Amino acid sequence: MTIGDGHDLRSPRFAGDEVLQACYDNERFLQRGDSGSAVEKVQQALIFLSFPVPEVGANGIFGDETELAVRSYQEARGLKVDGVIGLITIGSLDAEFITDVEEPSVSPAPEPQVSEVSTPLFPESPVRSPRASPVEPVRAPEVPPVKVPHAPPVERPAVKIPQPPDAPVAEPPILTTQTVPPEQTPVRVTKPVIPPMSKLPNTIDSQGRKFHTAGTWGGDNSSFEAEAGKSVRLEVSNLNVTESNIQIKTNTGEVKESLLLPDTLVDFKFSAIEEPFIWRFYIETDSKDSLIEWKLYSNWVPGKSE
Incomplete structure (x- = not known):
């Protein structure tokens, strides 16, 4: 087990733990019967990811409930289901809690130098701008409005289309340039996969139990x-x-x-x-x-x- 060799656990939850680092280096593994702070950290992570240990909680003892929770996590993540914390399983748990983001370093801006002169000097310009003489506004000559001639309206003669009596009115055909909107299919929302729990919802068997x-x-x-x-x-x-x-x-x-x-x-x-x-x-x-x-x-x- 070597911490700092480039193959280390990165999440704040597991980084620096010698036992879990040894599991990540494939030098040992945690299984039923083990105990300690490393087991407690794994239990806390499983409970946070909705893989509960309902009876004992995070007590630091790798018992039957902890093994069942590890198996449920491995099955949900597509890993080998053996109920043991080894290289692959601790690596998968560590990846789910990596939150460190490097912030860009900002160098402080240099403070501006202050002049030793106590009172600022404002020298008067030797050239003075001449004053403009007032000018009266110039009015444009008025132009009489021009009337636009209106053409007399032309009436269109009404055209009557003869139809046989009591003839059914045919629906207009759909032209090839018209677009028919396709049928809208409802969007199905996929529910998240819930890990297996120790208690099931109420069901009734064939004998009414x-x-x-x-x-x-x-x-x-x-x-x-x-x-x-x-x-x-x-x-x-x-x-x-x-x-x-x-x-x-x-x-x-x-x-x-x-x-x-x-x-x-x-x-x-x-x-x-x-x-x-x-x-x-x-x-x-x-x-x-x-x-x-x-x-x-x-x-x-x-x-x-x-």
Whole structure:
């Protein structure tokens, strides 16, 4: 890592940071499990660019939410999606915050020299301008107005075109010299691309279940709790590039297992005998590096009318 060798980070947000400069020099990278001020600067930049870390914020710890935000940024900018801060990703972030503009240097103007003479001298000119004698204005002779003769108006005889009785009036043909205005097509305004968020808008599945909540978890064991109806569906997707086995247990005694392939959705359906019901989900995977995204749908959602 060398700062000042011509290959440096330029934005005020990242310039001078030794860890991020090492990433830019391809000598190291930041990934899940790292911590420190460099991670906090990356988190602040992602949040500023609308790639949120909603639960933990800019806490300086590279966790699951930070990795998900990095992946979302890489996908939105067309970069390699690996969830790691390396040469390409930190270079792209640095380019978005470069605001330095060199201002032209202005040299101060020299102050004018002041004369040592206290009172300015005004010498009187020896030649005096002669005074002009008054001259009376000359009037032009009056010219009588000339009357313009008017020609008598000539009336045009009216010409009548005979037409058959009850004949329909034909519309005048369009001449070749006439231009017909083309149909105006409405201008479509393209909306900006919004990066993926951890929560989705309300949707309803084929069984009438409403979207309840969503989130992510990582590691080999995890759990979460939600107040929902007696019929729920848990939609699970694997965000890693490798497959993973998953087992989900509930406090109703149900156990579901499945193999999660990369970029593949799997549905788990559970039911209870009362409503509302406090659900407790226990998740186990066979990999400590697993990163799972889940979405919960329920026939009853707190605070929303049926």
